[in-house]
Amino acid sequence: MKKVAVIMGSDSDFKVVQKAILKLKEFSVPYEVHVMSAHRTPDAAAEFSKNAKANGFGVIIAAAGMAAHLAGVLAAHTTIPVIGIPIKSANFDGMDALLATVMMPTGIPVATVAVDGAANAAILAVQILALSDDELSSKLENMKSDMAAGVAKKDEDIIRKANEL
Ligand code: RP5
Numbered sequence: 001m002k003k004v005a006v007i008m009g010s011d012s013d014f015k016v017v018q019k020a021i022l023k024l025k026e027f028s029v030p031y032e033v034h035v036m037s038a039h040r041t042p043d044a045a046a047e048f049s050k051n052a053k054a055n056g057f058g059v060i061i062a063a064a065g066m067a068a069h070l071a072g073v074l075a076a077h078t079t080i081p082v083i084g085i086p087i088k089s090a091n092f093d094g095m096d097a098l099l100a101t102v103m104m105p106t107g108i109p110v111a112t113v114a115v116d117g118a119a120n121a122a123i124l125a126v127q128i129l130a131l132s133d134d135e136l137s138s139k140l141e142n143m144k145s146d147m148a149a150g151v152a153k154k155d156e157d158i159i160r161k162a163n164e165l
Contacts, residue, residue: 001133002058004031004125007048007074009064011035013087016116017063020085023122027139029129032057038069045070049077059125062110063118065089068097071110081128083121084110 004024008017024031036045052060062071063085071084084101088094094115102112113120130136
């Protein structure tokens with residue numbers, strides 16, 4: 001199976017990014033985790049991305065906050081899908097990173113999830129890999145069934161609670 005690269009702009013992003021890592025583990029998807037920065041280590045980021053396909057990666061997840069150019073820079077150097085996680089920081093509640101990640105020019109897409117949406121980034125990466133992996137696809141089907149069962153249970157509970165008022 002192809003690997004997922006989980007790249008974060010700083011170790012300060014780890015608290016959020018770990019939710020993506022946990023989700024990939026849940027699906028037994030192989031991954032590599034790195035700190036790389038579009039600004040502080042631009043050469044390393046470009047080099048990693050240029051070689052990502054040859055090194056067995058199928059998807060790159062890139063998390064960054066503030067002037068969050070990491071996902072875009074990685075996407076500029078590869079043809080494999082890049083998923084961006086805008087990380088919330090103190091000043092603008094993540095709007096800065098959201099816009100920097102999502103507003104890409106035509107030709108260089110970054111599939112951007114919600115601010116701090118690390119679990120969804122991993123699920124989307126799994127969905128991409130599942131296109132050519134039936135076992136992974138079944139695991140996604142199971143996840144959706146479990147979610148639906150969870151909501152059905154909440155529905156039952158809330159109806160009961162409302163009737164007891
Ligand atoms: C971004 O700047 C990083 O992704 C992080 O979210 C933010 C702050 O980085 P540190 O100053 O905490 O290293 O590039």
